[in-house]
Amino acid sequence: MTSFPVLHASPGAGFDEPFDMLTACHEKAERMLILLERLARHLEECGADADAAQAARDITRYFDVAGPAHHEDEERHLFPALTSQGLPARTAIIEKLQREHLTMSEQWKTLRIDLDQLVAGRWPVNMSTEAFGRWATFAALYRGHIAAEETQVYPAARQLLDDTARDAMGCEMAQRRGVRWHRSWAKRPF
Template structure:
């Protein structure tokens, strides 16, 4: 493991002026953070909840407590409505699935976060099989979700939104993040 487990969590450069580039960058960061979570599991199995593990657990929790909910809201406010607006039943089904994924991710995050909190607090020396499963289930939810968004949802929504809608999306993303 690297000297700091969270080295993989640095953000790709993307600004709110290009909201779809920002959504893609968020996915890259999610994937890095999920990779960190996987490395954290392996580290705890070998070294316990040492300071590196505690810091990594805090970093993963911070990302999924703060940035991930904003990202999901971006999608629900802008991407999913664009998928539903075209009248294509397959895209409407995809939008419903992605929205349901968000609810499942929220539920899985609650279980995963409880484990990470114990690591961060130093009260958990080793993961039991149930705790390992909660972390792995959380990670697995994102794999298919991100693939569907990157492969179909984002390109379709971006093609359907005109310049005014993209500007409104950007303004909304800025406002909710307190960016100027």
């Protein structure tokens, strides 16, 4: 029986460093994509058992909650700052990434149905090949998207956003997640 890992947030990422938070979210997304791939192998080898259902719940929880919040962080804070410069190449990559956010959201809806069926104990064996193809497509798109953000968007946004803008970004990210936070709290000696 395959055991799936318990996945935790990256240590040290906090709202006082919003870019670290965004990168930690990418790391978590990658762990969920790996878990999705492992789940496909597990289903082929062991079938739809309790471990598979738990992995499906973990993946669903991430892509239902953290994934959309992460995309919203980028859409609210990074993308507008970069497109406001009016540089055609930057605007083109931002528009591409925004389209990918929409595509990933649409693909997720179908994957979620797959995972819901698995959790509910209704995983039809004849669906595996089709489902696994969807999962692989989703993972490939997500990985390419992450790579573009980390190599093109995050470095440019880091240079563009000053400390005040980063503070506001971190505070707003915390508020949308229902966390009371202020940058000055991170500097308290406890």
